[in-house]
Amino acid sequence: MREIIASGIMVHERPFSIVDDDIFMWAFEYANPNFRRVSRKTARSDCLQLYEAEKNTLKKILNNVSKVSITTDMWKSSHQVVEYMVVTGHFVDASWNLEKRVLNFIKAPPPRRGTDIANAIFKCLRGWGIENKIFSVTVENASYNDSCVRSLKENMSLSSKLVLDGQLFHVRCCAHILNLLVQDGLNTIKDVIHNVRESVKFINSSDARLKSFHEVVELKGLKERKLILDCPTRWNSTFLMLCTASKFKHAFSDYNEKEPHYKYAPSFEDWDKIEKVCKLLEVFNDVTHVISGSDYPTSNLYLAEIQRVKKVIDNAAECFDMFMRDMAKPMKAKFDKYWGECNLLMSIACVLDPRMKLNGIKITFPLLYKTPSDVEKNVEKVKNALQDLYLDYVNLYSQDATSTSGHSEVNVESSTLVDGGQQMDKGMQELLSMVYQSQSIPLTKSELETYLEENLFVPSSTSSFCALAWWKNNSPKFKVLSKMASDILCRRKSH
Incomplete structure (x- = not known):
């Protein structure tokens, strides 16, 4: 019981004085007649004790990571x-x-x-x-x-x-960069957003106004019943507010004629802009859900989503509509600022998705970069980084690499046992090292080469595929590469 109280205090950020509340304590006494009340001092001590126990448990876990x-x-x-x-x-x-x-x-x-x-x-x-x-x-x-x-x-x-x-x-942070892109786009219709926000505030401020607006909505035969007020610092809530309000656009104009004190009705031209913005931001909303949502846990999905953002911004920038071009211009500049150069982590994570491998970057890079030479340069950059990163992991896990059947790495610097169990002489180690380095063809294929040369993995259901689970199942075959994949695919989300 005391552990439950301590957990409740910490999870819900309650003051220790909550243990003085008679009703709160009565609930525990009712559940357990043997329960005895605790003081603030005891509650504080229990919280600290529980924290130290959990901290020690996490330390043990981190020690094996x-x-x-x-x-x-x-x-x-x-x-x-x-x-x-x-x-x-x-x-x-x-x-x-x-x-x-x-x-x-x-x-x-x-x-x-x-x-x-x-x-x-x-x-x-x-x-x-x-x-x-x-x-x-x-x-x-x-x-x-x-x-x-x-x-x-x-x-x-x-x-x-x-x-x-x-x-x-x-x-x-990808989610934060997406937020910056959207804020630049929304800034082009900030006056329109202000009118929609004030309209929602005005209508929701009293039951009489809300009832009057609902009467107009019913006369128009509209199904939507509830207006949503946004949180100005959260663009996705502004997006939701605009999408919902646009379904009432005909009701707002009639309500403007009915209510003399209402001064914020957007014009039909404003509603046209809102609908165009919502259509563009729908892609951003989907991408943010993928990057930040708990249903999509690994970073191999990021590159595919970022190229969706690039595509929708480019389409808006080339649109015949002047409004869309003006909105896309600052978004395009911000995109190039943060993603104009190759994002190695995102790209390597894409390659380590067994459904795509190098095909992922070869298809997305022409959409992200301006010229074929830029595309080729960045593809080579990812390949070289992937190889160098793999060699780093081979050095970290050389024992696992040498024990991999059929996929061994040459590691002559390690202590190798020869006839009679004696350690190999350093002179022989140096000579063999030079011999191996002089070979134009490696003695055996590395795990990375084997992985990239194998056929793409085609899952039975793409919606349920998890790259991390695939690497777990194939870790006996790719002992070193699977460790690298787990570190790369680990989601990095600060929101």
């Missing part, structure tokens, strides 16, 4: 006027389960300096014993985050080698 990707996000306490940076760890555990765990809340009052935040994050990681296991850091596009990640990268590179020399370390 090879790589952890972290995300940072700003949270504001509902009980305090204080902002915190939450640090979340994303990793695949020993059972191939995708895990997301909050590691710490860092008090980050403005003005925020990148080096201070980096030091606080590094202290947090060291407290969990994972400072040498960080694969990537996903952050929003705030200026202090750039200096924070630079400082964090320098600190970590001093004590351990970052994978691919740190090229995958800094990851910009």
Whole structure:
């Protein structure tokens, strides 16, 4: 019972004084006649004890994890006027389960300096014993985050080698970039959005106005009954507000004639703009759901969704409608700013989807980049990065690589046993190393080569396919490559 009380206090952010509430305690006494009330001091002690127990359990889990990707996000306490940076760890555990765990809340009052935040994050990681296991850091596009990640990268590179020399370390949050693109687009109709928002506020402000509006809606034979007010800082709620309001567009004009105090009715030209914006933002809404939704857990899906965004922006930019071209222009500039250069992590994750492999980037890159030479350059860039990353993992897991039947890697630097169980002489090791390096054809195919040369995997149902599950099932065959895939595919979402 005491553990339940402690859990309830922490989950719902209740003060310890809640244990003084007679009705709250009566519920526990009713459920268990042997229950005895606890004091605030005891409740606090139970919370700390439960926290330490859970922390030790998570430490044991993290101790058996090879790589952890972290995300940072700003949270504001509902009980305090204080902002915190939450640090979340994303990793695949020993059972191939995708895990997301909050590691710490860092008090980050403005003005925020990148080096201070980096030091606080590094202290947090060291407290969990994972400072040498960080694969990537996903952050929003705030200026202090750039200096924070630079400082964090320098600190970590001093004590351990970052994978691919740190090229995958800094990851910009896809959901946040999409938000920036949409905000640029919505800015072109900010006056129209203001009128819709004020219209919804006006109608919903009293029962009399709501009843009067519903009478107009019924006379028009419209099925929609409820107007939705948005949260201005959340574009998807603004999108939902506009989509819902557009279904009432004929009712608004009649209501404007009926209600003398109503001054915010959008014109028919405004409604035309709203419908065009909603059609474009529908794609953004779907993509955000894929990237941020819990139903789509791995990063191999990101590149396909980003090319959808690029396609819809390009179509709007080339539209004969001047309004659509003006709206798409700032969105296109923002897209090129953040995704104009090849995103290695996203691209490698696409290649590690067994349904696509290299075909994924060969098909999407012509849609993302302007010229054939840019496409070819970026395809080669991904291939080289993929090979270099794989070699990093071979060095990390050389014992697993050499034990893979039929897919062994040459690793002459490891301690090799020869006749009589004696260790191979260093001279022989050096000679064999030169012999192997002089061979133009490798002695055996690597796991990466084998994976890329095999036929594409065609699942029976694409809706239920999980790339992480595929790699789990094929981990006996691809012992090293599967470890690399689990670290790459691990979702990095800060929202």
